Amino acid sequence: MAAKDPKIKTLANMTYSALSTAFPDSSCSLYNDCPQNLAIRGILSAQCTDKRVNITAGDLFAKYPDMESIANEDPEIIAGIIKPCGLTASKTKSVIAFAKKMTGEWNGIVPNDVELLMEVPGIGKKIANLIVGEVYGTPAVVVDTHCKRVMKRIGITESDDPAKVEKDIMKVFPEDSWIRIGHLSVDLGRSYCTARSPKCEECPLASFCKRRI
Ligand code: SF4
Numbered sequence: 618m619a620a621k622d623p624k625i626k627t628l629a630n631m632t633y634s635a636l637s638t639a640f641p642d643s644s645c646s647l648y649n650d651c652p653q654n655l656a657i658r659g660i661l662s663a664q665c666t667d668k669r670v671n672i673t674a675g676d677l678f679a680k681y682p683d684m685e686s687i688a689n690e691d692p693e694i695i696a697g698i699i700k701p702c703g704l705t706a707s708k709t710k711s712v713i714a715f716a717k718k719m720t721g722e723w724n725g726i727v728p729n730d731v732e733l734l735m736e737v738p739g740i741g742k743k744i745a746n747l748i749v750g751e752v753y754g755t756p757a758v759v760v761d762t763h764c765k766r767v768m769k770r771i772g773i774t775e776s777d778d779p780a781k782v783e784k785d786i787m788k789v790f791p792e793d794s795w796i797r798i799g800h801l802s803v804d805l806g807r808s809y810c811t812a813r814s815p816k817c818e819e820c821p822l823a824s825f826c827k828r829r830i
Contacts, residue, residue, distance in 0.1 A: 625773060629789040631825055632771055636801035639821040643751025643800040645751050647671065652752040653684055653719055654726040656734075659744040660711045665702040666778065677712075684725070687732045688716035703733040750796040758786045759799035763806025770810060772827030 636643070646667040647658045654674065661670045677698050681687045687695065696709040715737045719725060727748060728734060736743040746757035758764075760779040764786075768774045774785035790798050806812075809820040817829045 625697045625779070628825065628827075629786075632822060633790060633794055633798060633801070635821045636805060637797075640801055640804040643797065643804050645747070645800060646676070646803070647747075647751075649751050649829040652748070653715075654678055655751055656715060656727055656744075656748050657687075657712055659747050660715060660737075661699060661708055662744070663704055663708070663739070665704075667797055673699055675825060684716040684719040688720045699809055706805070707739055710739060715740070715807055727752055729755055731757070742783070744751040746783075750799075754796070755828055756792045756795040758783045758790075758795045760786070760830050761799070761803065762812075763810075764799055764802035766812060767802045767810045770826060771822060799828075 619640065626630055636818040647655060647662060648671050649655045657677070658670050658674045661674055668696055677687075677695075680698065690713075692709050692713055695712060696705050699705060699708055699712065702708060721726070723733075729749050729752070731742065731745040731749055734740050735742065740748075743759055743761060747759045749759040750759065759766075760783045764781060765777065765782050768782055768786060769777065773789060774782045776782055776785065786798065787795065805820075805822070809816045810822075815828075817823055817826070820826065820829070823829050
């Protein structure tokens with residue numbers, strides 16, 4: 618397994634350093650105005666662009682400024698608003714379930730607890746990690762499609778399974794870099810290490826990337 622090789626830690630250090638230099642302003646591209654709104658943006662982000670999520674969530678929060686109003690709304694009306702994000706039926710259920718948790722047992726506080734967050738249908742490990750990381754600064758790796766692709770190409774992991782990729786990253790990157798390495802991977806995946814036509818010639822990792830050399 619790639620992450621057991623001690624050289625992988627060196628590779629991880631080089632990767633983090635090069636990406637931090639290339640993307641000094643790297644951050645989450647979902648708006649983060651408050652914890653519950655970020656969580657709902659996270660729910661809406663499945664198989665959707667962050668740009669679209671930010672627009673659609675803005676429409677939702679303009680009409681429903683608090684969790685009570687979302688929890689008590691007719692699901693069909695919520696569905697009509699969030700439809701541009703796709704997966705409408707499941708995301709509607711998830712948004713309303715989250716709002717009900719917030720107005721019920723969570724007493725208005727988004728939990729800093731991945732397992733609790735994953736009790737909401739539609740919130741998986743990736744979104745739960747995003748929430749605890751962005752809201753509380755709790756070290757957690759968000760393995761999205763960019764992160765998965767980039768980490769495999771570089772040689773940090775050999776797996777396509779997000780859970781395994783997350784573990785491989787956690788083994789070799791320092792804990793205080795876990796949140797940021799997710800953002801940096803997204804930046805690289807969007808700009809250089811694209812799925813179909815990676816721009817290896819210009820990539821900041823070209824000198825040591827496993828796929829490149
Ligand atoms: S060198 Fe190419 S394959 Fe490697 S990370 Fe950069 S763009 Fe991706």
